[in-house]
Amino acid sequence: MxxxxxxxxxxxxxxxxxxxxxxxxxxxxxxxxxxxxxxxxxxxxxxxxxxxxxxxxxxxxxxxxxxxxxxxxxxxxxxxxxxxxxxxxxxxxxxxxxxxxxxxxxxxxxxxxxIDLCHSRRDDAEHHGDRQAVRMAGAYGPTPPWHDxxxxxxxxxxxxxxxxxxxxxxxxxxxxxxxxxxxxxxxxKHADLHADRMPPQPPDPPPAGPMTVQVLRTYPAMRPRYSFAPLGEQTVARGYTKAIKRARRLIYLEDQYLWSTEVAQLFAEALQANPELHLIAVVPRHPDVDGRFALPPNQVGRQQAIDLCKSAASDRVHVFDLENHAGTPIYVHAKVCVVDDVWCSVGSDNFNRRSWTHDSELSCAVLDDTVDEREPRDPAGLGDRARRFPRELRLALMREHLDADDDKDLLDPVSSVRRMTEAADALRDWRDGDRRGPRPPGRLIPHSTERLPWLQRVWATPAYRLIYDPDGRPWRDRRAGRW
Structure with a gap:
């Protein structure tokens, strides 16, 4: 403001x-x-x-x-x-x-x-929700807690x-x-259907810090073509693909959806190729919609993606959701990825085929020139060395989810996985044990998916693929399986 x-x-x-x-x-x-x-x-x-x-x-x-x-x-x-x-x-x-x-x-x-300029987005780290709320699934209550x-x-x-x-x-x-x-x-309705001319674009501002920021975008292949992207653009997908293939110890992500077998396959291949690699994903507990016809397609996509990742390395895939201190689920709308504390991205795109090919999306990948000297100095072992901003972004998010005021056991990828898993298990056990005794600290709960009955899968799977998670690539790219 x-x-x-x-x-x-x-x-x-x-x-x-x-x-x-x-x-x-x-x-x-x-x-x-x-x-x-x-x-x-x-x-x-x-x-x-x-x-x-x-x-x-x-x-x-x-x-x-x-x-x-x-x-x-x-x-x-x-x-x-x-x-x-x-x-x-x-x-x-x-x-x-x-x-x-x-x-x-x-x-x-x-x-x-x-973050959109709209209702429900004005929340803070306490996650009580925006009093100006959009209607969502009943589990999120009248003012859905929101993480972004x-x-x-x-x-x-x-x-x-x-x-x-x-x-x-x-x-x-x-x-x-x-x-x-x-x-x-x-x-x-007297809508303005013609854009007025813009004044010339000002020169780029001077450098403002030690970080390199790459703008990543998605535009679909469509007709009439975009004048600036005649065949569409999938630099979001390509940026993530390159970063994920280079991951060796920890991929930390927060995402609204985490759908699509095509996206999950990237994680699965990285997990199979690197036996020390862990994947942490923070997702919403429930889709944002209820309903007999809207809910199953939302559920089937995530179930398929998580199952595919776990089939590659069941003991190294850690999926969590969040709840506030009152026990209300927090809707995770963030789109964040941090790879080995070297590379990170924040944007509008979700980890699904729609965001990587079909809608317009915008993300910024950040590589900080400032080396973080805290151990481990080179988590991936590739000589890249940990960088200050990606590591601080990951730590800030983990501290919030853990109610932590220190980085104890969070710097090292393996110990951070252990600390998050132990906190999530403790809160789940307290919740499932009739909430006896003091509430354990943190907001993390192990995320669980339920396999839909086969009759629902019969119609929900094609509905998910065609309507909820469509493919916007040119047909040659679809056939070749490339972004």
């Missing part, structure tokens, strides 16, 4: 999002997202936004909310477009805010990760993220590509 409030006339505020709720409070006392961005536009800030046009609210999506946020900003002098340049059944899932200061480039900043991660980025990478926004903004393809009815509805 503070960065936006400091923007002045002539500065730029650019954002993309999957969902934007105009009334979402930024702090307990306000302002709302709409008020914050509209106030910037009234000060003379260039405010431009791209929101996924979304499906109907009746289908538990956010078409009206996205439209209303755009209208509020437009009335203040900004411009927000509802963008449906996606494959059928796909979405724009990127979460990006870029703040540029053409006369003060050293102040440029961007935010990338899993976002990066604040400075330096030349801000220019690369500015370019990511501008490529979509300037794409000449029509905003709405899915039929005359939706186009007619947009016209009746």
């Amino acid at each position: 503070a960065e936006v409030q400091q923007l002045e006339k002539g500065d730029h505020l650019l954002f993309t999002d999957w969902r934007g709720d105009p009334d979402e409070l930024v702090t307990d006392d306000g302002p709302t997202i709409a008020e914050l961005f509209a106030a910037a536009a009234r000060r003379g800030v260039l405010v431009k936004g791209l929101l996924w046009r979304s499906h109907l609210d009746k289908l538990a999506y956010s078409e009206e909310e996205n439209r209303n946020l755009g209208e509020t900003i437009r009335e203040a002098g900004g411009e927000v477009l509802l963008d449906q340049r996606v494959r059928r059944g796909g979405s724009h899932h990127q979460k990006l805010v870029v703040l540029r200061h053409p006369d003060r480039p050293e102040r440029d900043v961007a935010f990338v990760g899993g 991660v976002q990066l604040e980025l400075r330096g030349p990478v801000v220019g690369a993220l500015d370019l990511t926004f501008r490529e979509r903004w300037c794409d000449p393809a029509p905003l709405d590509q899915h039929g005359p009815i939706s186009t007619a509805m947009d016209k009746l």
Whole structure:
């Protein structure tokens, strides 16, 4: 909020999002997202936004909310477009805010990760939930606890993220590509269907630290083609593939879904090839939806992925979910991966085929030049040496999940696995033992999946593959099995 409030006339505020709720409070006392961005536009800030046009609210999506946020900003002098340049059944899932200061480039900043500008996202480490909540599966209660991660980025990478926004903004393809009815509805509601010209992109800001940040993206192969990615783009998938193949001791990930046998196969092959490699995955306890028809396809994909990983190394795959201190499950929306404390990534993409091929996604991989001198100095044994930021990211997340205020047994991959497993087992046993005695510290519980009855699997598996986790690659890449 503070960065936006400091923007002045002539500065730029650019954002993309999957969902934007105009009334979402930024702090307990306000302002709302709409008020914050509209106030910037009234000060003379260039405010431009791209929101996924979304499906109907009746289908538990956010078409009206996205439209209303755009209208509020437009009335203040900004411009927000509802963008449906996606494959059928796909979405724009990127979460990006870029703040540029053409006369003060050293102040440029961007935010990338899993957090949308919408309800349920404003939670903290206590995980009591956002009082402005979206409707979710009943197990999460009226204000679902929410776990997420976002990066604040400075330096030349801000220019690369500015370019990511501008490529979509300037794409000449029509905003709405899915039929005359939706186009007619947009016209009746006076939607802005044409992007105004952008001013020239400012030069990249100067270096701001010792980290190298690589922008990774997903765009599907589609028609009409993206002008900036005619065959689509799968650099998210390729970045993860290279990092996972180099893993030797510990892959730590947090993910909303962890679906897809294609993605799980990468983990399975790495586990088979490296007998000292462990995989830690933190996932939601339950899907975000209930229902006879919506729930089984969500369950079958994760079950298949976890089963495939465990078939490769059952004793080295550790899957956990989270609950707050009141016992309410925490919905894990984060998309984080740390490999051997050397490489890490935070973004909007989940570990599934949809995120790696079908929707638009945005992630940032980070390699810190600063070597971490704490033992083990080279966990992978490849000469890469542990780096400060990836290690600190992993430790910060583990400390939160363990209610820990120290790094005891967390630096070494094997001992960190042991400490997390022991804490999770203790909390599970306390919960299953009628909660007798003091509650053990931590929020981790061993995650369990249930095999669906065969009748449900018969229809849920194809529904999962075709609807929930589709493939957006060109047909030649699908046939060759490459990203």
